[in-house]
Amino acid sequence: MPLQLPSHPGPATMSIGMVRAANDLSPAFAGADQQIRRKGSRYALTFTMPSLSYTEAMPWMTDLAAEGDTVIMDVVQPGLVIPAGGDPRVLGGGQAGATLTIDGLDAGYAIRKGQFFSLITSAQRYLYRAAQAVTANASGVAVIPLQTMLRRPPADNDVVEIVQPKIEGYVRDFDDPEVQTDHEVVLTFTIRERR
Template sequence: MPVLALPSTPAPSSMGVQLLTNKNVLVSALGGDEQERQRKGSRYALTFQLPPMRYVTAMAWDDLNAEGVTVLMRVYQPGFNTGAPGTPLVKGAGQAGTTLIVDGLTNGYVIRKGQFLSVVTNGRRYLYRAAADVTVAGGQASIPLRTMLRYPPADNDVVEIAQPMIEGFVRELSEQVVGVDRMTQFSFTVRERG
């Protein structure tokens, strides 16, 4: 399946974050305690609102209309400087659960709670968020994740911390109306594949 990279400019004027959870909630029929079971498969949907732009500029975004393909879009974290994390790679194959062990990081770098990161496994990106602050020591970090790893990464898979990306299908593409001033504005959602 082809993956089309979307433009990086103009930057979105806003980004909405939605967690598409795969958890299972167990409710007792007799009024007992409720339980939540975390399961693999939770993923993200990001909604981007683009600023007003000239129609000619908007033509670069035409890949949003492509059918049967996935797109690749930069995750924006406005006001947050990701800094210089180093060259992060997965440390050890077959990881599972809600912790990702990474090496190749810059000593002293802090991964912040809520910070996005993407893992590239078998040519496909998986988007995650850190569940707590972690300071890198010895070039390594065990990053607690908000959701479970959806697919076990291989040793030395790339971890994108400086510029995380979401890969998925375009959903909810708004109508693109061009005014008499030749300006247009639209929004769209990128939903990760399951």
């Protein structure tokens, strides 16, 4: 079962990385380069936490060092104010490709280009990013172009987390940090989606 990391304090920084599944093709003799999109591209976010006291850092260090468990962390989108705007759900199961159709939004609800959202399918979160800005129609339906292809076909009515997206994955690049002489700890870690 995934471990939910604390939402407070929020990270001091977040770096956005991508584990790419696309194939780059370069011809041996002349011709144009090509890139073939494939499902499987996913995100790897690196977080640096603000300076914490050792006692504040203890729960973080315990969860981040857990073996065999995935963790869930809020995705930071500084300066982006995201209104509630309804109860977004997947509209129609079995979707594939590089778009996701959702409903349950308020009419006219806007999703910005580059905005993250997460999708819960079969009890696992998948993080996606809108490739273009979209606005929900009068029925609350929006077709979101995705930066990456859908990795797993969602079911009808799967939950879409727009207001507070989350990443779920395994912790990478984390070693128990040094405790500084002032008893402060700075944690840096990467969460990479598993698939």
